[in-house]
Amino acid sequence: AQKITQTQPGMFVQEKEAVTLDCTYDTSDQSYGLFWYKQPSSGEMIFLIYQGSYDEQNATEGRYSLNFQKARKSANLVISASQLGDSAMYFCAMREDYGGATNKLIFGTGTLLAVQP
């Protein structure tokens, strides 16, 4: 069955340092997509980064990069040079592609990141 696991309920990081948020997934499909979202205390869900299962290169978006290790079924988010505004809940998500007709999107339990000055 499709599943996303985030084992870190909470993390601290010093401002300007890098931090890695862990995500592992389970699927029997060959075609799928992996996402990371940020949810600040305001509650909005902000899309950060996407990795397709067939993408050869790790995705990057500004200070965010996704460390995709397909054989290990892991999709860790790396935030470089942390800023105070990065303090938020972070969710890993996976979409399974059912031939374009049905796309189920599920989320992990989240990691609460606190950036300390």
Place this chain on the structure above:
Amino acid sequence: DVKVTQSSRYLVKRTGEKVFLECVQDMDHENMFWYRQDPGLGLRLIYFSYDVKMKEKGDIPEGYSVSREKKERFSLILESASTNQTSMYLCASSLAVTEAFFGQGTRLTVV
């Protein structure tokens, strides 16, 4: 900009009431989703829809139903609200292979 609008930000209902949560998106997305978010449990998928009148159960469909009569609107229905359905409800929409866009959420309290 994609806009996903949920009809209410806050809602208080009584046990046993029938509750409708409405979600509208303005970008012609095929997929629409309903989640509930609870502390420590993340976002759990209740139902999703990939086309008008088409629906699929998510991981926690019990006690809920959905309706999608028009492409832009996806409704979540609590047939008989119970206190354990007190939660934050999030609606989202997406194209087939893109990221999902979320509404602002509805905080439902059942008393």
